[in-house]
Amino acid sequence: MDPSSFHIAMFPWFAMGHMTPYVHLANELASRGHRITILVPKKARDQLEHLNLHTNLIIFCPVLVPHFEGLPEGTETASEIPLSANGLLAAAVDKTRKQLEEYLEAHKPDMVFYDTAYWIPEIARKLGIKTVCYNVVCAAALALTLVPARKLPITPEDLENPPAGYPSKTVVLRGAEARSLMFITMPFGDGITFYDRTVRALRECDAISIRTCRELEGDLCDYMEAQFNKTVLLTGPVLGLGDEKDKLEEKWAKWLGGFEPRSVVYCAFGSQYILEKDQFQELVLGFELTGLPFLIVLKPPMGCDSVEKALPQGFEERVRGRGVVFGGWVQQPFILRHASVGCFVNHCGFGSMWESLLTNNQIVLVPHLGDQMLNTKLLVNELKVAVEVEREANRWFSKESLSKAIRSVMDAESEVGVMVKKNHAKWTRTLSSPGYMSGYVDRFVQSLEDISK
Numbered sequence: 001m002d003p004s005s006f007h008i009a010m011f012p013w014f015a016m017g018h019m020t021p022y023v024h025l026a027n028e029l030a031s032r033g034h035r036i037t038i039l040v041p042k043k044a045r046d047q048l049e050h051l052n053l054h055t056n057l058i059i060f061c062p063v064l065v066p067h068f069e070g071l072p073e074g075t076e077t078a079s080e081i082p083l084s085a086n087g088l089l090a091a092a093v094d095k096t097r098k099q100l101e102e103y104l105e106a107h108k109p110d111m112v113f114y115d116t117a118y119w120i121p122e123i124a125r126k127l128g129i130k131t132v133c134y135n136v137v138c139a140a141a142l143a144l145t146l147v148p149a150r151k152l153p154i155t156p157e158d159l160e161n162p163p164a165g166y167p168s169k170t171v172v173l174r175g176a177e178a179r180s181l182m183f184i185t186m187p188f189g190d191g192i193t194f195y196d197r198t199v200r201a202l203r204e205c206d207a208i209s210i211r212t213c214r215e216l217e218g219d220l221c222d223y224m225e226a227q228f229n230k231t232v233l234l235t236g237p238v239l240g241l242g243d244e245k246d247k248l249e250e251k252w253a254k255w256l257g258g259f260e261p262r263s264v265v266y267c268a269f270g271s272q273y274i275l276e277k278d279q280f281q282e283l284v285l286g287f288e289l290t291g292l293p294f295l296i297v298l299k300p301p302m303g304c305d306s307v308e309k310a311l312p313q314g315f316e317e318r319v320r321g322r323g324v325v326f327g328g329w330v331q332q333p334f335i336l337r338h339a340s341v342g343c344f345v346n347h348c349g350f351g352s353m354w355e356s357l358l359t360n361n362q363i364v365l366v367p368h369l370g371d372q373m374l375n376t377k378l379l380v381n382e383l384k385v386a387v388e389v390e391r392e393a394n395r396w397f398s399k400e401s402l403s404k405a406i407r408s409v410m411d412a413e414s415e416v417g418v419m420v421k422k423n424h425a426k427w428t429r430t431l432s433s434p435g436y437m438s439g440y441v442d443r444f445v446q447s448l449e450d451i452s453k
């Protein structure tokens with residue numbers, strides 16, 4: 001292997017929230033002279049291609065996803081199906097094993113990066129190819145549940161207690177939050193649970209890598225290292241920020257430009273999550289209640305073909321001129337940096353979490369899934385840079401609790417608002433200090449050279 005220039009194959013889980021950070025990492029590696037092949041389905045390639053900043057060094061190689069019973073014909077990625085069908089998609093992806101084997105045999109890359117395809121190391125080892133299990137979620141999401149220290153079989157009660165030796169008292173889940181993690185005991189692929197799949201993926205690789213940084217999760221990364229008895233390499237958040245060639249779409253620049261600096265509340269819940277219609281309506285009513293200008297960007301709720309059709313009666317007339325609900329895709333990083341935006345209400349997906357930390361908007365969190373809840377605990381309990389919207393025991397949140405959380409960070413005289421702003425500013429300074437992000441990638445590349453020897 002020539003250590004000065006690697007050929008790396010990447011095989012991420014076929015969901016935008018996973019493939020996108022892989023492309024960002026590929027850009028970082030290519031900017032340091034390495035060659036990358038990203039193996040994803042054709043439709044995903046079409047959606048990701050515009051992010052490729054090094055077309056001479058990064059290529060996409062199409063993977064054909066076979067049909068699996070229970071999935072709609074032609075399904076290729078998680079964005080096309082409800083979350084509950086992810087296990088079936090995993091089974092379909094497992095059937096691409098032969099294609100991966102043929103690719104690796106023919107091209108013999110130096111390394112393969114993967115996350116959920118636990119069978120990659122078995123193929124790669126025979127061919128003398130090194131493997132890196134690259135995880136794009138926080139270290140806490142792995143350390144709390146997906147470690148050998150978890151007693152098996154896992155019960156809902158067990159999930160309320162962290163595994164032996166888990167280093168954090170604040171980044172933990174209780175009650176309904178903990179029980180929502182029971183999905184890790186469900187089949188995720190043919191005859192294998194999500195827990196088994198992930199633990200095997202982590203155990204079998206040459207090195208574990210996590211898209212996080214020590215300043216945020218150092219003790220959790222050390223715990224992972226001890227649990228799996230292998231090196232954990234960190235890439236830092238690798239956001240692809242500053243890489244964008246575009247600028248904010250005129251329509252939004254103009255609309256936002258009509259408001260006072262730092263007055264608009266922007267809300268988005270990432271690329272996957274779809275709300276129930278009644279919760280969607282409650283959410284928009286919560287924004288109305290704040291009295292503040294707002295831009296809400298969400299997918300149409302369940303059972304509706306557009307956000308417009310799902311809005312409560314009379315809502316549009318009442319908020320006209322100060323609030324918009326949009327059902328399409330916006331350039332989130334640009335919106336967050338617009339001078340009129342002052343607050344970001346989000347689900348704390350890993351991408352949104354980092355984007356919110358790097359801009360100086362106040363942060364209000366409404367997590368839905370396991371890793372988002374843990375990211376939320378990190379931001380609210382550990383870093384104290386954000387507030388979380390209170391939910392009832394059945395996970396419903398009311399318009400009053402949403403409005404209260406937003407006002408608590410937007411009202412100038414609010415103590416909580418002042419406290420989170422001060423803490424947040426400290427973190428933004430650290431994370432955006434010169435060389436901080438690139439230093440992580442440089443050290444990561446150095447470690448790849450070490451494991452390749």
Ligand SMILES: O=c1ccn([C@@H]2O[C@H](COP(=O)(O)OP(=O)(O)O[C@H]3OC[C@@H](O)[C@H](O)[C@H]3O)[C@@H](O)[C@H]2O)c(=O)[nH]1
Pocket residue numbers: 016017018136137268269270271272273297328329330331332333348349350351352353355369371372
């Ligand atoms: O309209 C939009 C909405 C979102 N985005 C971008 O889409 C990305 C969304 O990524 P997130 O990680 O925040 O959220 P997703 O829900 O899409 O991610 C998924 O994978 C990562 C996990 O942490 C999440 O739990 C999972 O849901 C962000 O980079 C955001 O800037 C847009 O550019 N425009």
